[in-house]
Amino acid sequence: MKKLTTIKMSAVGILIAMSLQASAQNAPVRTSYAPYFTEAKAGAKAPDADGFIQRWLLLEPIKNSLRSNAGFTEEYIRGEVYTDYFPNQFTVVPKNGDKVTVNDVELKWHALDATNFNAKLFRFAGMVEKDVYGVTFWAVTVIDCPEEIKDVRMAVGSNSASMWWVNGEEEVCLFGDRRMVMDDCVSERLTLKKGVNIIRGFVINGPGMSDMCVRFIDDAGNPIKNYTINLGKAGN
């Protein structure tokens, strides 16, 4: 059975242009990762005290033309996710600095540590001098489990819609115009295998402040923390 947590929002067929919406022209631009990220170092990093994964490979945002999130239906999001953006987009584990070309635009992967429990994608976009509104993000990370961990759940919050995979299996989908709330949508029980597990995410947003937070929890909502995040383990 396909593991899938589907949160359906009201089907909204029509995208409505918000009067207060912005265009990307107002994007704040930062010249360093601080204070929202630092460059990821080599080696292993533990999840934070609440189990949040703070180390990510983030692809510079892909520009989209959305001026509203009102149409983030499941059908729409799946259509966006399963668009071909770059080669091997559902399997690649990139390295820091790797580049891909999307719609004739060269985009770079950045290995970063979030300083907060959440990864502030809006700030990331500004830091790499890309549009901050109307953007699509891809994220990858690698977790290393010293032993198999059964019956865990992937818990995600994102602004706005997103989809998430563990070892190539679709686990969590967040549809609709969402605010980032920790543990907003949670997968069915899954097993983290001993050794390397690949986590992959897709986040899409029109206007608003993109961000996401991811952790693993048990049935009672307690964080799972007996693993490390180690981007260098990919492919081992």
Next chain:
Amino acid sequence: MKTYLKTAAFAALATLGLAHTASALDGEPYIHDPSNIMECDGKYYTFGTGGGGLISDDGWTWRSGAVRPGGGAAPDALKIGDRYLVGYSATGGGLGGGHAGRILTMWNKTLDPNSPDFEYTEPIEVAASLNDEDCDAIDIGLLLDPSGRLWCTYGTYFGFIRVVELDPKTGARLAGNEAVDIAIDCEATTMIYRDGWYYLLATHGTCCSGATSTYNIRVGRSKSPTGPFLDHTGMDMIRGGGKLVVAANNRLIGAGHFGLLDLGGNVQKFSCHYESSLDDPGHFGVLDIRALLWKDGWPVAGDYFMGGTFEIESGRSGYALEMGVDAVPLTQGGRTRQMAAPAGEGGAARPARGAGGAPGGFPAGGAPGAGAPGGAARPAMGAAGAPGAGAPGGMMGMGGGAPGAGAPGGAARPAMGAGGAPGGGMGGFGGMGMGMGGGGRNSAPIPDQTVEDAEPTWPNKTVVTRLGDYMLQAHQKWTIAPVEGAGGYIGSPFFKITIEGTDRALTATEEGTVVVETAFTGDDSQLWRIDQLIDGSWRIMPKAESDSDEPMCLSAVGISTPSLAKYDPDSWNFRWNFKKP
């Protein structure tokens, strides 16, 4: 009995019906980002984004006309002493215009723009955000806590919600005060205080998209005004937590910008705007006022009261408010299925429990024609009429209405414990007969009693009210309907309360009692203010008492006796429940 406040009859009174427009207020209550509603010299005011705001004479019918200079967005207002502190934000325009914002406060002695005292002081900046800061300094919310400290929350989804402390004398930021981050991913915050807790009300979701807006109001609480504010599951609002207070409902979509209206006496209401009313969608925001309840220490949106037909149950006794007439046995194909005791004028089946008069019970003999001749059935409970007090002949079950109709061939058993209580006294509880008249048991369903079944037995005159066991009787079912053109009070129109299917109207008397008059005239004595209390029960008050500091309200002054009495919020006497009849 005289009714008081006889006013000019409303020439063309009509009820709004049970499915009146979802917009909860009357007039032109169109506003976005409303401030707390302020009362000033008998009128109500609220300010909105862009300057200006609304005025209401009664809290029900609203019009534009409030004046607030400075433009900008999302103001708030608070009365401190004899002055009004009004805050607003000068902003770069949100998503489209950057996030540099300034929170400003100013004072006015009055909110009445026609008053010679109406003059705002020069605005003072109390907080600000830079364009690239993790905060958007708009959407001010003000709280003066019981210790006299003044708190100001502000911010939007763009970064953090922050709280700063202001000087309640000047409205300026306290020197050296540092802003504290208290929430994320929300906006339109404000704090309220109750029982040692600071509650942070915040609006989640998306605004400004009409009927697709997902705006909804949520809450967390803390023992400190600087947080952490946790929701009911323990999730910190700085991680997106928040317990739902109100979202889309009742054809109203996108609830935002909470404002508390504490009316005292366990009556609290809150204001907000909806992004869209599906019945009136052509406006950028519509004001709403609704009851605020408290359950398990959390604020909960109360019910919209649009009327309907109800049993009105006393919170004190659990008895039902009823028109003081004899009960009419429920019938089954012309047979009486339930027995009766003498009641009514000169026929108390059950002695009145301190109610005076003769409440309760079913008439043993029934009204002429009420029962099926020859169909006598069970003897009635309390059938034995107390000599001198009740109708004669309650010894045996009757039900056959006409005298002498008692059950040929089918007479019932003698009443259990029956027997007329000689010499008066307790006549009740006598005739618990089990017999079936007219050919034995009939298991067919008993239909609801209709007003046509019962009204022929009712006197065509003013009748007292009383409280009794709810027995699904027609004289215990009340239809409550808003009265168009009769005005209203804060958040609601006045209602009429009539016996279902009739024009017989609950009426307050000059003597402070409550009666049922034969017709609804639209007189003030027949108009009722109905407020939901913080525990979810309801207070029922005559219109004439609506503006009183010590109003007389419907009260169970006795277990079985309703009347008007001075409202005591701690007393169960004044709490009523509307139950599906």
